[in-house]
Amino acid sequence: MTTAPAIDLRTFTTLDDVRGDLIDVYAEVRAPLLHLPNYAVTAFGDRLDRHGADPGFVAVLAYAKGHPVGYGYGNTIERGDRYWQRICPAPTEKYTESPALALKEGGVRPAWRGTGTARRIHDALLATREEPYVTLMVNPAAGDGKVHALYRSWGYKDIGSSQPSPASPVLSVMIRAND
Template sequence: MRRYIAADLPEIRQRILDIHVEVRRRDFGLTGPFYDVERFDERLSTYSSRPGWSAVLGYEDGEPVGFCFGTALAPGTKWWNNMLTPLAADVTTETGTRTAALNEIVVRKPWRGHGVAWQLHEAWLNSRQEERVTLLVNPLNGDGAVQAVYEAWGYRKLGDQQPFPDSPVFSVMLRPVKPT
C-alpha cells in the first residue's frame, strides 16, 4: 500500500484512470456519460483540488491492484445538498476537520474477494484526522452485496442522494474514522 497526496496525482493519474476503465466499464459494464473516463477524470481533478485529498494505491509485485481516494469535507460543502430527504444540521454541518469523504474505492478483478478493498480502506483511513467518514454506494451494485460490505465495516445508511442528474441514486453511509 502506498499513500499519495494531491501533488503526486500526475504520477498516479493514468493508473487510476486505467483501473477505472477496466473495472467499471469492462468488468461491471457500467456505461453512459456518468461512467465515461473523461467524466471520471473531471471528478478526480475536482476532488484532488480540495484540501486534504489523499489516495492509496495497492500493488503486488509492482502491479497496481486497486485504489481509493478521498478528501475532507469543507465548511459549506455541497456533499449533503442532494439528499432526497434532508438531514438535520447537526449531521451535515462541516468544519473542514469533521468528516472525510471516501470518493472512490476500486479493486481489480483478480484481487477481489481477498480483503484488498478493506486493506486499501484502512490504509487510507489510518492517515485521516477527521472524526468520521462518509461514502456513497449504489445500493443496486451486486444486488446489495457492496452496501452490505460497507455495513460489515461499520458504516450505517443515513439516506439517499443523487449528486448528479445522470448519476444513480446512492445510499449515503457514515461511520467513525476510528471505530470504537
C-alpha cells in the same frame, strides 16, 4: 475470503504521479458500466481532477509486483459543502459540525476481489486521517447489493440518499465514526 499475494500500499496527496494508475484501475473495475455517461472513463477523469484539487485529497493504491490492483481516494468536506447539501434528508449536525472525510471512489480489479485488498486500502486511507467521521455514497444495486452490504459490515450505516448529478443513479449515503 482467499489469501491475496503480497501487496504494497502507497499513499498519495496529489494526482501528479498517480492519475494514470487510478484511471487504469477504474477502467477495469467499472468495465461493465463504461457505456453509461456517468461511468465513462472521461467522466471519471473529470471527477478525479476536481476531487484531486479539493482540500485534504488523499489516495491509497495497492500494487502487486509493481502493477496497480486497487484504489481508494477521498477528501475533507466541511459544513455547507455541496456533498452535504445534496443528501435527503439533510444529515444531522452531529455529522456536519466538524470536517469529515468523504470517500469519493474506490475499487479493486476483479481478480483481486474477495482477497481483503479493498479493506486494506480502506483502512490505510482512514489511518491517514483525523476527521471524526467518514462518509461515502454507494449505488445500492452495485454487485446486486453486495457492495452496500460490505460497507455495512465495515460499520457504515445509511443516513440518506443523493443523486450527485443528473447522469448519476440515486446513491445511498453512509457514514461511520473514523476510529
